[in-house]
Amino acid sequence: MIGDFAGRLSHQINRGTEVILAALMVALVLDVWIGVVDRYFFHWQLPWPEVLARYLMIWAAMLAVSSGIARREHIGLTAVLLNLPAPLRRAMLIAIDLMTFALFFYVLWFGIGFAESGAKRQAMILGATLQPFYAAIPAAAALACVQVVLVMVRDAGRQLDLPETDSEEGAGA
Numbered sequence: 001m002i003g004d005f006a007g008r009l010s011h012q013i014n015r016g017t018e019v020i021l022a023a024l025m026v027a028l029v030l031d032v033w034i035g036v037v038d039r040y041f042f043h044w045q046l047p048w049p050e051v052l053a054r055y056l057m058i059w060a061a062m063l064a065v066s067s068g069i070a071r072r073e074h075i076g077l078t079a080v081l082l083n084l085p086a087p088l089r090r091a092m093l094i095a096i097d098l099m100t101f102a103l104f105f106y107v108l109w110f111g112i113g114f115a116e117s118g119a120k121r122q123a124m125i126l127g128a129t130l131q132p133f134y135a136a137i138p139a140a141a142a143l144a145c146v147q148v149v150l151v152m153v154r155d156a157g158r159q160l161d162l163p164e165t166d167s168e169e170g171a172g173a
Contacts, residue, residue, distance in 0.1 A: 118134030
């Protein structure tokens with residue numbers, strides 16, 4: 001029951017994140033396209049497309065982490081875990097989820113100070129402080145923390161459980 005709720009909530013959050021990611025990627029492609037057209041055709045010498053592309057890419061890459069977590073597509077020890085007995089595998093998966101949460105909570109904690117330090121720095125080319133750009137770190141870490149908790153509750157360490165027929169067929173191969 002709570003696992004189903006966590007799964008639905010994780011899915012909804014991930015869907016919203018992927019919409020934002022798609023918008024960021026569209027903005028990134030348009031920005032790079034403007035930079036190329038400027039450089040090779042109009043020679044306006046616009047200073048901002050390269051800088052803006054960098055920050056759009058950082059935001060997109062950081063937000064994509066939570067999407068990978070929600071889909072369980074992040075780096076794992078699958079080859080080792082699949083050879084463990086189911087109870088040990090479940091305990092190991094939960095331990096990995098807890099360590100993953102601890103890592104992203106650490107990044108969140110120190111990322112807040114990092115983002116605040118961006119308020120004192122100026123992106124001269126863009127005419128703005130760096131705080132909105134630096135905020136990608138704690139925002140993405142917070143989202144990753146939420147997704148780790150939701151998928152941990154959703155899966156309860158069973159995401160790599162194989163049906164008995166599959167594991168028996170795989171053993172003979």
